Amino acid sequence: MDPITIAKTARTPRVDFDFAKNQFVIAGESYPEDVSAFYGPLLQGISNFLDDLSNAEVSFRFELIYFNSSTAKIVMELFEALEEAAVSGNQVVITWVHEAGDDNIKELGEEFAEELNEAKFILEEIAI
Amino acid sequence: MSFDVFQREEAVIAQGRALLAAIADPATAAQYEELLKAYEKLSRTTRRLIKLSDRNEEQLNQLARTLNEKNATLETLSDKLSKYLSPQIYRSIFLGQHDDSLITRRKKLTVLFSDIKDFTETTEDLEPEDLAYHINTYLTEMSRIALAHGATIDKFIGDAIMMFFGDPESRGVKEDAAACLAMAIEMQHSARELRARMAASGFERPFQMRIGINTGYCNVGNFGSADRMDYTIIGSAVNLAARLQTHCDPDGILVSYETYVLVREMVDFEERKPVDLKGIRRKIKTFAVRSLNEPGPNAAHRLHCDQEGLKLSVDLAKMVGSARAEALHSLEGIVSRLRDLPEPASGGNAEPAVANSAMASAN
Numbered sequence: 323m324d325p326i327t328i329a330k331t332a333r334t335p336r337v338d339f340d341f342a343k344n345q346f347v348i349a350g351e352s353y354p355e356d357v358s359a360f361y362g363p364l365l366q367g368i369s370n371f372l373d374d375l376s377n378a379e380v381s382f383r384f385e386l387i388y389f390n391s392s393t394a395k396i397v398m399e400l401f402e403a404l405e406e407a408a409v410s411g412n413q414v415v416i417t418w419v420h421e422a423g424d425d426n427i428k429e430l431g432e433e434f435a436e437e438l439n440e441a442k443f444i445l446e447e448i449a450i
Numbered sequence: 451m452s453f454d455v456f457q458r459e460e461a462v463i464a465q466g467r468a469l470l471a472a473i474a475d476p477a478t479a480a481q482y483e484e485l486l487k488a489y490e491k492l493s494r495t496t497r498r499l500i501k502l503s504d505r506n507e508e509q510l511n512q513l514a515r516t517l518n519e520k521n522a523t524l525e526t527l528s529d530k531l532s533k534y535l536s537p538q539i540y541r542s543i544f545l546g547q548h549d550d551s552l553i554t555r556r557k558k559l560t561v562l563f564s565d566i567k568d569f570t571e572t573t574e575d576l577e578p579e580d581l582a583y584h585i586n587t588y589l590t591e592m593s594r595i596a597l598a599h600g601a602t603i604d605k606f607i608g609d610a611i612m613m614f615f616g617d618p619e620s621r622g623v624k625e626d627a628a629a630c631l632a633m634a635i636e637m638q639h640s641a642r643e644l645r646a647r648m649a650a651s652g653f654e655r656p657f658q659m660r661i662g663i664n665t666g667y668c669n670v671g672n673f674g675s676a677d678r679m680d681y682t683i684i685g686s687a688v689n690l691a692a693r694l695q696t697h698c699d700p701d702g703i704l705v706s707y708e709t710y711v712l713v714r715e716m717v718d719f720e721e722r723k724p725v726d727l728k729g730i731r732r733k734i735k736t737f738a739v740r741s742l743n744e745p746g747p748n749a750a751h752r753l754h755c756d757q758e759g760l761k762l763s764v765d766l767a768k769m770v771g772s773a774r775a776e777a778l779h780s781l782e783g784i785v786s787r788l789r790d791l792p793e794p795a796s797g798g799n800a801e802p803a804v805a806n807s808a809m810a811s812a813n
Contacts, residue, residue, distance in 0.1 A: 353504075353507065353508070353511065357455060357504075358452065358453045358454060358455060359453075361453070361455075362452065362453025363453070365453065366453065390503070390504050390507045390508075391499075391500045391503035391504050391507065392455055392500055392504050394500075395455050395456075395500055396455065399455075399458065402458070
């Protein structure tokens, strides 16, 4: 699949999906005016990609600073898709990045991770 | 098909409907349908809550953006406003410590007035642009010095500046007077440099500044109306400082007796003849700063001691010949009496032991 690269805007995050390397990044703030229009193709693309994947290593980094409730729903969808890929035998690592002192983002990541059983979850703190 | 954030839930519901259609037993189908409807309702509720949450977040973000914009506007405005106020007054207003009612109080302040001698005549041949440039350069430099010394700049009156020490912050009456004199001296030094620059730039009659300083009780606070007020000072002590300035030599500093006694150790003063000042009944003793040498090299020849029970001022430049011998004799007498002075038995004051004659000589 062709990579998907989207530069960040005031309301949407930077997206870097490298399907060739199985590496995916979403970084920045996320409160799109139309969450379906922004995330629909991304979710569709990664779901199709994961469906066809076997015995692979997958890395997904979430570097979100701020996101709205609709984005939270999308993130949960992504976690679920990644967990399913892990259940299917892939080595899936989800890295949740939060700024030092941002307990809100840190706790959200921890809560989302409660639904994971097979995918590996890593919390990563970065300096502001 | 367009993407739906809840497409997974919709898929579950569709699957549930298909299963329901396949259930043959009516009782089981009814129970299953009840569960399915509860799930559908839960899904709709979640959808509504997310929509509501997004909308609230959007409004909060908008509010935050508006607040940021208003803060930026207020910051710009307060920055502009600060240039119209003395920094101390501005700070106390913005810290919420400033009372905006028409209340005044009495405080002992040291007040300074300065102006440019014959300003109108000096500048009548100047173009307005040149005049504005020169006067603003002069006032900017004087303000810089004033703020560095902690003066409260009360107002600019054309070429004149009115400043005071002792409010809203005071270091003590003596210290305030000393700071005011040190500032005045630096102002005159700086005015001299400015004059040289003005002359070099072709200005035929450069500025000569006069400074009057007085220390006394003033009424300080908000004066004016409830709608428009000035934080300023009034009182005869203020008038006296203004009048002193009019009697001052060009490039000089003239202080009242009240200020002189507080700062006489700092520099050399020359006592001038008492003068009658308009609006003040008594004759006013005045003292002119003889050499603008503080913190210049001549300050080193003066020794001072001011502590409880001991005040001493020595001008080493005058300690020659018999004056030196007499001073030594007086000081040795004082030291001898001090050495022999018994400690009080129970904290009471010792008997005055220093002979009047010795003190008189020391002074």
